[in-house]
Amino acid sequence: MSIVGRSRAFVLGCGAAALAGCGGTSGLSPSSQGGFAPNSAHVRAGAPAPSLESTLLYQFVGGSADGAYPYAGLVADSSGNLYGTTNGGGAAGLGTVFKLTPSGSTYTETVLHEFAGGTGDGELPYGNLVLGKKGVLYGTTYGGGEHGAGCVFALTPSGETYAESVVYSFAGSPNDGGNPYAGLVEGASGTLYGTTLYGGSSGAGTVYELVPSGKGFTESVVYAFAGGSDGANPYAGVSLTKTGALYGTTTYGGTAGDGTVYSLTKSGTTYAHDVLHSFAGGSDGANPYGAPVSSSGAFLGTTQNGGSASDGTIYEVVVTKGKATETVAHSFLGGSADGAQPEASLLVGKKGAVYGTTDSGGANSAGTVFELTKTKKTYAESLLTSFPGYPGSANPKSTLIASAAGTLYGTTYGGGNDGYGTVFSLTP
Secondary structure, eight states, rough: OOOOEEEEEEEEEEEESOOOSSSSSOOOOOTOOOOOOOOTTEBBBBBOOOOOOOOOEEOOOOGGGSEEEEEOOOEOOTOOOOEEEEEEESTSOOOEEEEEEEEEEEEEEEEEEOOSSTSSEEEOOOOOEEEEEEGOOOEEEEESSTTTSSSEEEEEEEEEEEEEEEEEEEETTSSEEEEEOOOEOOOOTTTTTEEEEEESSTSSSSSEEEEEETTTTEEEEEEEOOOSSOOOOSSSSSEEEEESOOOEEEEEETSSSSSEEEEEEEEETTEEEEEEEEESSTTSSOOHHHHHOTTTEEEEESSEETTSSSSSSEEEEEETTEEEEEEEEEOOOTTTEEEOOOOSEEEEGGOOOOEEEEEEESSTOOEEEEEEEEEETTEEEEEEEEOOOTTSSSOSSSEEEEOOOOOEEEESSSSSSSSSEEEEEOOO
């Protein structure tokens, strides 16, 4: 099916935080990762937040005319166009895929697809998009599809429109995954990897792969979680290393039931599963929602709960000679001095700096963007901005992306004039 996109323009102010088209910011590429230049306004946790504010690129209006509640982050093409999903809105209220096109001081939003649900289409996308060859967008939906257990979809460009097709419909337990919450990652050969929250032989979720086959894909379950010490219910997707190994987290399960960090290493046609860390709660983290990312020989990620203030953590896992060691790099303090309850994966920028978002905390209790830097063997966390809350941006749940110039882009689930979420940028 195809939909001719409806367009809405959103005019930007060209102030100190110059955007693409307002100042010389270069276009983004799907794999580009940039970092902030040193900024004396950065502060350590426990000090007041700096006066570094994000700029709104777009505010969703909800209803049938637009998307609502962008849960996932963005993906960008080489022209600086931004693509994402909303969990609600559209004609059926079941979510959309959107595009933001920069033009001078204006970003124009186009709805590329409105999910209709039922057996012929997906519904309720929570995960990120992947930009594949020839501009094809791939993503997942939590529900809908032939069996009602979610699907993987493709949006293929054709002139000014996109044709949407269901690549794969999940069948659920016991032989397949069900209800993917996370998005996808793409391997060098075009293979797509992802997770399902439920399904599998124990109903505790799966890791799956979609291998290109002819004009379509062949799906297989890489690993089905048993729901005990090996982990359960992966809300996060996976990270793919250069060696083809997959790293991810489960939100629950493990020895204490507070989630795990795991690896899947391919040997021939099979994968070996290994639990790298089981979260213990308390001063340790608990309940990770994002996948770990590789940085300076370690894997870094966030937990929504646990830590010294029970407001979540940033953790580090180092694997040496097959043995994994986990340490808490930062415990979020909440309140006005720090963020709280991070849900997203982290972004690794230049010179080892790491960036992320928290869903709450900060000066206005509406979430933050933070930076993590490493000095010798310790980490220091700094607030880059606190979101203002309604009618401004509020409650980011997404992973950030960055331009080559270091501008960060992301979404907030709430806020905006109509309360349906926003797209923002943060410029050094």
